[in-house]
Amino acid sequence: MMRRGFQVAAGLGHQRTLSKIPHLLPRLNMASASGSPTDSLVSRFCLEKTDLKDYALPNGSWGPEMLSLYQEFLEKTKSGSWVKMPSFKSNREHIQGLKLPFELGVTSDKSDGRIFTRCIQAEGQGYEYVIFFQPSKKKSVCLFQPGPYLEGPPGFAHGGSLAAIIDETFSKTAYLAGEGLFTLSLNIRFKNLIPVGSLAVLDVQVEKIEDQKLYMSCVAQSRDQQTVYAKSSGVFLQRQLEEASLQ
């Protein structure tokens, strides 16, 4: 049975409809003294110091192309125009200190969850990726190196593994650029297969924000831009994460 709008099923046969929530909290009201709402979101999500393990750091499995492009973007972060997003084991860690919209609280008692794109811990076997974000342009670049556990056709990344990293990059970018929290739709046109172990560069852009929706685009291609792997678009719904109340 279809219902109007995007919904969240908090349990089988028990659901709460986002469209029924008193319409959404004032948007982008978290501007800090130092800058824009995006700056404020970035400063809260891209922690410079934390004890949490950041998986978006170079390791021995990264190929020379991935390493050199990582260094290039790291240089750009020094001026503050780009930021490197940290990547923790779980979104629970990313949203520390915030509470989720109430409709998401039901099944959160488990602590052994891992964000899907960090599900494989052995270096180089699964997802290797790092995302850089440019707040002023509302765009991101994701460097993605699929390992052999991400296979579809022998020797090449599964289309679903590319779909997932596109969704993840969209998701983090949509949140920082405008509190986009839920994927409403995802469209991907596949052009070439990505050989396992090689680098795909995902250029992600927020195209527009309208009616509490963020419209995203992505081109995934080789570093030299001679091989397009996929083109994608996605739509995300804005939902504000609330600050936890002090108790």
Added chain:
Amino acid sequence: MMRRGFQVAAGLGHQRTLSKIPHLLPRLNMASASGSPTDSLVSRFCLEKTDLKDYALPNGSWGPEMLSLYQEFLEKTKSGSWVKMPSFKSNREHIQGLKLPFELGVTSDKSDGRIFTRCIQAEGQGYEYVIFFQPSKKKSVCLFQPGPYLEGPPGFAHGGSLAAIIDETFSKTAYLAGEGLFTLSLNIRFKNLIPVGSLAVLDVQVEKIEDQKLYMSCVAQSRDQQTVYAKSSGVFLQRQLEEASLQ
């Protein structure tokens, strides 16, 4: 740089275009004495006896809903109207005895690959799924139970993990129904989040086969059909896997 048609990059900066291959091998010419081309494909891919480990069998992590629906479909296989697809560690195992189209042979020397949807081996932590196929109707049902390593929002499956299992179910169905081998496009509209550990039932249908393309649809929902998780469509390109020549 964009090029026409779907391409396969066999290495960075080195690619061979599917559209340049002398156009494709005669389709569906593998009818066995006993039945249709689909029957022949099914008998070669859904081996009844094999030494390979089949991951699409019940284990202690399967919930009661998944187990009972599995038993229901297993009953239906007894009449031969439905078949249970085996699920091996890698597509290399699925295509044993066949050789890949030549443009896919380059990076296949690694033997440690795993199909993405079987990337997590610990029972119940990642993907638990089984696909049943109904050859006469060109449709499939996938029972999918996401584990805690497939998280997006805390407690719920990542949109990308659903995208990947839809792509995988499309892919196997498209091959058995009409030798669909490459995903050309994938469109997903997300309606509800799937709680980790619960069951999603994916109903997949080949809508039409035209111009060497298979047009697929999918509805993912709760078993009682009261909660739609996502609706999806996909297009797959036909490419015949060749029989290995004897040497």
